[in-house]
Amino acid sequence: MSSETGGEANLSLSGGQTAADSLPFSNSSGASSGNYSFPEGDDPELVERDEKYFCLVHGGLLKEPIQTSCGHRICKDCVEVYLGPNESKLCPAGEEDCMEVRRDNVYPDPGFRREINHVLVFCPFKHNGCPVKIKLGKLKDHKQECQYREVLCPYASRGCVAEVLLKDLDEHKKDCGFRPMSCDLCGIEFNANDKQEHDTTACPESTVKCRYKCGKKLKRRQLEDHLQSCPKKPTECPYKSLGCTFEVRLFLMMILVISTCK
Secondary structure (H helix, E strand, C coil), X not given: CCCCCCCCCCCECHHHCEHHHHCCCCCCCCCCCCCCCCCCCCCCCECCCCHHHECCCXXXXXXXXXXXXXXXXXXXXXXXXXXXXXXXXXXXXXXXXXXXXXXXXXXXXXXXXXXXXXXXXXXXXXXXXXXXXXXXXXXXXXXXXXXXXXXXXXXXXXXXXXXXXXXXXXXXXXXXXXXXXXXXXXXXXXXHHHHHHHHHHHCCCCEEECCCCCCCEEEHHHHHHHXXXXXXXXXXXXXXXXXXXXXXXXXXXXXXXXXXXX
């Protein structure tokens, strides 16, 4: 069986063509122009890189490895991508003893898949400080519980756009300006950022003073009715239509009207 490394993928093929030239996309970019997508940066970083674990077609870690008749490996999905409309193509390793790749002469390699699952990789949240090195086969479970992964604030639906590390989430929730709060007086719910505004301008049960300085204290929900009849409410002269622009307090106007009637 020939070498399993992928480092010779650019060796010349017949007619001066290289294996890289015959691929439907570049090995280095990780972006497929065929039927499958291999997002750049999607693969975890190996603790000790070994080229035998990388697909000769798309350049990333092997996924469901398939072995060619000459002993090299590519991803199961990459077979169709590599062959395209062709019945056969020379193995993308491009080595001297490479053979043609056809759909009927490539075979699943469960043993190698098990080997890959035991390869040590870094946690993908290493850049956030995670020190974990873990077997590839257990990485999925670790990612779900990793304390260094970024998560959205649970109050995103209330307007918070913060992304925090899972390990810091509880502390963020305590101080988040979008956390829900309820007024002790009226029971209305609002964001923590809006508490001061609610208390000073909106709470219907908070005590307020009449703006006309009559000295009366009442609930905010009662204020509008009170203002209509407050004795110190500025009132227009009943002779405004005749040109009088004088304003007096309501109680003075009442005295004026009564005295006029007498």
